[in-house]
Amino acid sequence: MKLFTAALGTETHTFAPLPTDTAAFEECYLVRGGNHPDDIHMIGVPLVIWRDHAKARGWEVVESLCTFATPSGITVRKTFETFRDEILADLKVALPVDGVILSLHGAMVAHGYDDCEGDLVHGVRELVGPGVPIGVELDLHCHLSRQFIDDVTAVVIYKEYPHIDAAPRAEELWKIMEATLDGKASPVITMFDCRMIGVYHTTREPMISYVKKMQEMEERDGVLSVSLAHGFPWGDIPEEGTRLMVVTDGDETLGRKVAEDLGREFWSLRDVVTPVFDDLDTAVGKSLSHSGKPMVLADMADNPGGGAVGDSTFIVKELLDKGERNFAVGSIWDPISVEIAISAGEGTGIGLRIGGKISAESGDPLDVKATVKKIVRNCVVDGLGASKRNLGDAVCLDVEGAEIIIHSARCQNFNPTTFTALGIDYASKKILVVKSMQHFYAAYEPVAGEIIYVAAPGTLAWDFSVMPYDKVARPVWPVDEDPWATNEERPW
Structure with a gap:
């Protein structure tokens, strides 16, 4: 054969x-x-x-x-x-x-x-x-x-x-x-x-x-x-x-x-198979009062695994504005800031404008004063199962105690090795922000105190009933309330 x-x-x-x-x-x-x-x-x-x-x-x-x-x-x-x-x-x-x-x-x-x-x-x-x-x-x-x-x-x-x-x-x-x-x-x-x-x-x-x-x-x-x-x-x-x-x-x-x-x-089962999402204010509010093992905030709308860029700042900005610093972010795609941080070198304090670069769906850039804590060239981390994923060149920034990873190759967060590869003790954090929709779950569920799916603004909009579909075959739920009202077969 x-x-x-x-x-x-x-x-x-x-x-x-x-x-x-x-x-x-x-x-x-x-x-x-x-x-x-x-x-x-x-x-x-x-x-x-x-x-x-x-x-x-x-x-x-x-x-x-x-x-x-x-x-x-x-x-x-x-x-x-x-x-x-x-x-x-x-x-x-x-x-x-x-x-x-x-x-x-x-x-x-x-x-x-x-x-x-x-x-x-x-x-x-x-x-x-x-x-x-x-x-x-x-x-x-x-x-x-x-x-x-x-x-x-x-x-x-x-x-x-x-x-x-x-x-x-x-x-x-x-x-x-x-x-x-x-x-x-x-x-x-x-x-x-x-x-x-x-x-x-x-x-x-x-x-x-x-x-x-x-x-x-x-x-x-x-x-x-x-x-x-x-x-x-x-x-x-x-x-x-x-x-x-x-x-x-x-x-x-x-x-x-x-x-x-x-x-x-x-x-x-259509009404019960859809996960429950929290809006940005609700999710951050829950995280601020959280104690115990880390709360994981899943930034679903900016999930690179679903086509989003991975550079949105909405959740990070909200945490910083609320005065929270005991958190880590894994991670923000920003090749330009990565180059600047690498040029500065580990241990250097620099001013950076991170994230928010590609579109309005990315939010506003974050202007931060940061210390370059760790640099990892060609950073390979665990994916799903035995597979691996490459973050490109990655940098851990210390922003007043908060630790934010920036990286050069678009990739969602599958595994806590994203944090450990950059020297972050994720288990000691109050909050972990992960750019992922669901693939993070298998590895994070055992170490998380709670997992919140955050319907923050971003590329991955969640109300499919109002998505600007042009080619999708109709009728189909939830765009149409009852697609079975007619026996006419949908083309597929």
């Missing part, structure tokens, strides 16, 4: 101010030919798993490009086309192959392409022909188009948010693809459109039980995989929305029933 693997991904916030260019991929993660470093990115983890399994079977693996960019605005057309064409060119050289397995995200939008993954997979299908199985692993914040589903053989989607299960889902997809290549399975994909847009944390009920129920359904005879595609609410394309996807072993009727039953159940 001969397999071809590749990975290409980003998550596109179509309203975000920064475009996603080639440099964004190069800065985050880009390797070729399977030459992964020890600090492997999450999107590359499945490729290593599949390679190891294939080699154990004595199968040949040809690995092409593996690259990911921190989520941002619409991807530059030339960037997408260049990466897509590189993968297809490598595949053409590798032909004939017996199977293709791809690690993608599922919400990449480029100028001229609403469905980048669908376009890539269609190109793969045209090269390998109708009989070669194509398996794909996706992030649960994915969009699913008819073109994409028609072209692939099997899809497995992360079940957990935060995404702590990239490796287990890669194992799940491998089992399906291995059985298919051995002639022991004939995957069929079915889908149910929940007609919903939202964000759903799997760390709280009822999502914990719902994920467990999906996994229990996978124990049924004939069911190979069950996935909930949450969708990415800040991607304005026709395929945006929540869908229940089932992969069965040749039984389309079973797949449709399981998908619809679970999908309608999820629709019935």
